[in-house]
Amino acid sequence: xxxxxxxxxxxxxxxxxxxxxxxxxxxxxxxxxxxxxxxxxxxxxxxxxxxxxxxxxxxxxxxxxxxxxxxxxxxxxxxxxxxxxxxxxxxxxxxxxxxxxxxxxxxxxxxxxxxxxxxxxxxxxxxxxxxxxxxxxxxxxxxxxxxxxxxxxxxxxxxxxxxxxxxxxxxxxxxxxxxxxxxxxxxxxxxxxxxxxxxxxxxxxxxxxxxxxxxxxxxxxxxxxxxxxxxxxxxxxxxx
Amino acid sequence: xxxxxxxxxxxxxxxxxxxxxxxxxxxxxxxxxxxxxxxxxxxxxxxxxxxxxxxxxxxxxxxxxxxxxxxxxxxxxxxxxxxxxxxxxxxx
Numbered sequence: 476x477x478x479x480x481x482x483x484x485x486x487x488x489x490x491x492x493x494x495x496x497x498x499x500x501x502x503x504x505x506x507x508x509x510x511x512x513x514x515x516x517x518x519x520x521x522x523x524x525x526x527x528x529x530x531x532x533x534x535x536x537x538x539x540x541x542x543x544x545x546x547x548x549x550x551x552x553x554x555x556x557x558x559x560x561x562x563x564x565x566x567x568x569x570x571x572x573x574x575x576x577x578x579x580x581x582x583x584x585x586x587x588x589x590x591x592x593x594x595x596x597x598x599x600x601x602x603x604x605x606x607x608x609x610x611x612x613x614x615x616x617x618x619x620x621x622x623x624x625x626x627x628x629x630x631x632x633x634x635x636x637x638x639x640x641x642x643x644x645x646x647x648x649x650x651x652x653x654x655x656x657x658x659x660x661x662x663x664x665x666x667x668x669x670x671x672x673x674x675x676x677x678x679x680x681x682x683x684x685x686x687x688x689x690x691x692x693x694x695x696x697x698x699x700x701x702x703x704x705x706x707x708x709x710x711x712x713x714x715x
Numbered sequence: 716x717x718x719x720x721x722x723x724x725x726x727x728x729x730x731x732x733x734x735x736x737x738x739x740x741x742x743x744x745x746x747x748x749x750x751x752x753x754x755x756x757x758x759x760x761x762x763x764x765x766x767x768x769x770x771x772x773x774x775x776x777x778x779x780x781x782x783x784x785x786x787x788x789x790x791x792x793x794x795x796x797x798x799x800x801x802x803x804x805x806x807x
Contacts, residue, residue, distance in 0.1 A: 484750045490758065528732035551772075559771030560798060567774070581773070588768035595764040599729045599757025601741060629802070630774035655775040656766050673765060677758045692758070694751035698716050703756050706726035707763035712797040714789075714804075715770035715777055 484600045493676055494596070494605075497589050497669065502608040505586070506617055506663050507579040508542075510610030513586060515542030517607050519549055520556035520587040521594070527557060530594055535607045547573035551580060555587040558711040567630040578620055578663055581631050585666030592673060624662050634661035647671065653681050656715060678704075718747050722756060729760045776803040 478495045479486040501517040504510045518538035524530035544552075547570040554562055571577060594604045623640045624632040636652045637644040640661075647667050648657060657674065660666040674680070678700075683689055690697045708715075721744045728740035745753050769775075777785070782803065789795050795804060 484754045486754055490754075529730060531734075555768050555772050559768045562772045562774075563798065563801070564774060567772075584769060584772040588765045588772075591768055592761045592765035595729060596757050596761035598737065599725075599741075599760055600754060601738070628776065630772070633773075633775075654778050656770055659769045659773040659775045670765065670769060673762060677762045692751075692755035694748060694755045695722075695759070696717075699718065699722055700755075700759050702716060702719055703722050703726045703759040704763045706723055707730070707760050708767050709794075710727070710730050711764070711767035711771065712799065713763075713767035713770050714794060714797045714800040714802065715767070715775060 478605060479600070479602060482600050482602050486600065489676065493673065494593055497593060497673070498605055499608065500669065501586060501590065502610050504612065504614040504616050505582050506619060506665055507576065507582045508586075508616055510612055510614070512542035512544065512548075513582075514538050514607060514610045515540065515544050516548065516552045516583055516586055517590050519544065519552040520590050521604070521607070523553035523556040524591075524594065529557075530598070530604065533604050533606050538607055538609070541610065545574055547575045548579070548583060551575060551583045552587050555584050556591065558713075559584070559588075560712045562630075564630050576618075577631050578618065581660055581662045582666055585660045585663060585670065589666075589669060589673070621662065621664060629659070632662050633658045634664070634667070648681065651681060654684070657681060718744075718752075721747050725753075725756050726760055729757065730764075771799050774799070774802040 478491045502510055502514050505513050515538060518536055522536040522539055525532045551570050570580060597604045621634055621643055623634045623643045625635060627633050634640040634644050636648060637650045643664060647661060647664060657671050660670055679691055687697055690700060692700060725740040725744045728737040731737060741753055744756060
């Protein structure tokens, strides 16, 4: 059965495939978290949103207890789930001092942000959030940090654009300079790839974003796309 | 902008705890722009819910090519007062 079979609105097969893959990813091992930990992070994020009434429960919050998450990881997941508005360098430094590694921090940010993407979409088209799956295996994460990552002034290290970022940068962003948002999660290349895949398919690619005559949605003009985007970013107090 | 009011109301409502308000905004958008617009507006709201979180939590700065052209309206709209503004303006 398709992911949005219960929707009254015409969700494309392309969107269903992308979203189903994103949903499955939460229950699989990542670069820094086990499948159980990642599932627990996702459930913790959902719980934070349900507790503040910005989302309705679908009854999967009990999965939050699976990963035996440290308090600092719970704080990161909850803060990002609610928009990440108050997160600053001191918060990021503090949770790392309490044991959340820099790579794990970035993976939690990416995972929770991608979950918000799915949940806001479901809310928009009027269906319940899709239930989280049980973790699929107990493979240990690789915990590989890209050697190309460096300090660029952000809270965490990132992979620079090509050519400085080497083969990894080329595989993630191509040879043209990528906007900072597409590089934001690149300390965990898998999370960066997933963010880029979503933006390429659902917004604009790095190559098309500068063409203001272009719309990637038949039903909306470019200005109409941008007015929706601007209202969401205003709510999340996102300067970027 | 055509249907700007309906799109803004929908974007605001999709993040609101009020499900009745959201249902009304969705209906309004459906009536004036059709079902594909409801899906597309939801996709854009979802995508920016993702990137806003990544941007805020990683502390990335605004790209140079956007920073200067946006200077006048950022101040006017109060965007410079967002906490995450420090990630760009604090460093300049």
